[in-house]
Amino acid sequence: MLNNIEKNNPFKVPENYFLNFNEEIMNKLPEKKVQKKIVPLWRSVGKWVAAAAVVTGIAILGTNYMDNHSPDINKFSIESTMSPDDNLISLENDYYQFIEDDATQLVYRDAVYNLE
Incomplete structure (x- = not known):
């Protein structure tokens, strides 16, 4: 039964159709609009604020520690003058x-x- 069917291709393509196919399709597409990326202020500044908070916290804790654990200078000065x-x-x-x-x-x- 399959042998009786003609083996001709029913589709016809014009000559040199695929030669400029990509260029023609690209020309038919609409131009792509470039959208500007909008970044909220809190996201761009948030990292720097967090870093500043950490540095400030370490500085406050460090000065508090130094005030509580530093030797008494007046005590040494009295002993050295004796x-x-x-x-x-x-x-x-x-x-x-x-x-x-x-x-x-x-x-x-x-x-x-x-x-x-």
Whole structure:
């Protein structure tokens, strides 16, 4: 049955039709309009505001930490102006205070535990 059908191509294409086919199609298309991209202000500035907030936070925390953990400069200046004799007197006073506290504890312990 298929052998009885003619094998002719029923479609006809004009000569050199595909030679300029792409150019003709491109000419028939409407021009493409270029749209400008609109970026909201908060998106473009948002990253910089966030970075500035982080830097400001670190600076505030750093100054607060330095204020609370820095050594007292006045204490060092007083000690550095003390003469060696004054330093010796201070050590002597500390030693006598230690001895006095120890003697007081001994007297208290004797008074509490020796109730005879």
